[in-house]
Amino acid sequence: MAQKVVLLDLMASPFGALVRIGFAEKGVEYERMEEDLSNKSTLLLEMNPIHQKIPVLIHNGKPICESSVILEYIDEVWSGNSHLFPSDPYERAHTRFWIDYIGQNIYNKASAFAYKTTSVEMQEAAKKELVKCYKVLEEELGNKPYFGRESFNAIDITLIPFYTWFHSLEKLGLKIREECPKIVEWSERCMKRETVSKSLLSPESTYEVVLYLRNELLSGN
Numbered sequence: 461m462a463q464k465v466v467l468l469d470l471m472a473s474p475f476g477a478l479v480r481i482g483f484a485e486k487g488v489e490y491e492r493m494e495e496d497l498s499n500k501s502t503l504l505l506e507m508n509p510i511h512q513k514i515p516v517l518i519h520n521g522k523p524i525c526e527s528s529v530i531l532e533y534i535d536e537v538w539s540g541n542s543h544l545f546p547s548d549p550y551e552r553a554h555t556r557f558w559i560d561y562i563g564q565n566i567y568n569k570a571s572a573f574a575y576k577t578t579s580v581e582m583q584e585a586a587k588k589e590l591v592k593c594y595k596v597l598e599e600e601l602g603n604k605p606y607f608g609r610e611s612f613n614a615i616d617i618t619l620i621p622f623y624t625w626f627h628s629l630e631k632l633g634l635k636i637r638e639e640c641p642k643i644v645e646w647s648e649r650c651m652k653r654e655t656v657s658k659s660l661l662s663p664e665s666t667y668e669v670v671l672y673l674r675n676e677l678l679s680g681n
């Protein structure tokens with residue numbers, strides 16, 4: 461059967477980006493539809509009525525929501541190529557644990573630091589929390605080339621989209637290169653993969669988005 465694969469997406473979204481990397485790793489062809497989050501499409505509202513968020517994968521008309529769920533689905537459906545998740549149940553649980561940790565922490569803390577806080581004190585607190593999370597991840601990485609295993613896998617895919625934020629973090633006063641050198645080194649290793657570099661917005665464009673969101677908040681929109 462011909463597969464119809466549609467992704468409701470937003471180029472600047474780290475959650476959208478991880479799905480794009482998953483598809484690229486699997487060599488899956490799909491139609492990407494860019495959403496305007498200030499004017500969501502009726503398709504998005506129909507396909508993800510609960511959260512009304514991107515990314516949404518629509519596979520032969522059926523929606524799959526939540527980036528981590530989508531990534532695992534992609535791995536199961538297009539199972540022929542290299543695997544993104546380990547097959548061993550314990551290893552798989554370990555992978556899910558770290559994906560959840562990243563999902564619960566990095567975006568919230570990075571956005572709090574970069575554009576969601578209105579006072580210097582709140583921003584400083586968010587900065588400390590973000591660095592703390594990255595240090596936890598650095599500890600988990602240890603001296604391995606990739607998270608969890610020897611090869612590039614689902615944990616790496618989930619975390620790497622935030623690489624494009626590092627430029628913004630530095631601009632806003634978080635010296636990520638000094639604070640977490642191993643994470644930066646790991647990121648640069650991942651960025652050498654075309655599946656990754658081609659799926660991400662540039663650091664400069666990411667910074668423009670950050671400044672735009674920051675101004676929106678300050679002007680009370």
Ligand SMILES: N[C@@H](CCC(=O)N[C@@H](CS)C(=O)NCC(=O)O)C(=O)O
Binds near residue numbers: 497513514527528563
């Ligand atoms: N937990 C969700 C988070 C997705 C998410 O936060 N998407 C944002 C864009 S980065 C969104 O669609 N926001 C629209 C809104 O909140 O109305 C996932 O992993 O898919």
Ligand SMILES: *[C@@H]1O[C@H](CO)[C@@H](O)[C@H](O)[C@H]1NC(C)=O
Binds near residue numbers: 499501
């Ligand atoms: C919202 O999107 C619809 C269709 O996607 C478009 O026709 C409409 O002009 C948009 N409205 C605004 C305010 O951008």
